[in-house]
Amino acid sequence: MNLLESLLDRWLVPFMAWLLRPIDAFLDGLPPWAWRLSVCLFLVVGSLWVLLIPRKSIYDGAPTQERWRDLRIWVALLTLPYLLIYLWL
Numbered sequence: 001m002n003l004l005e006s007l008l009d010r011w012l013v014p015f016m017a018w019l020l021r022p023i024d025a026f027l028d029g030l031p032p033w034a035w036r037l038s039v040c041l042f043l044v045v046g047s048l049w050v051l052l053i054p055r056k057s058i059y060d061g062a063p064t065q066e067r068w069r070d071l072r073i074w075v076a077l078l079t080l081p082y083l084l085i086y087l088w089l
Helices: 002-028 032-051 071-088
Strands: none
Touching: 032 071
C-alpha cells in the first residue's frame, strides 16, 4: 500500500494539480450563487438524460415490470434532496 501511495503522491497528485489549476482559478472568481446554479443544472440535466433511457433497457433482466423497479424514477427521486440542499443552503 505504501508503494501505491508513494506513486500517487509522486506522479498523480502533481499532474492533477497542474491539470486542475486553471479550473480552480476560474471557479475561485465566481460568486457562490454561480456554483450552486451550476451544480443544480448538472443534477437536472443528468436526471433528464436518465429519463430518456428507453423503458426496455431499464427492465432488461427484471423478473417483472412493476413501477418500483423503474430506475429512471429512482434517479429522479434521489436527485431531489440534493437539489433542495443546494437551493436552500
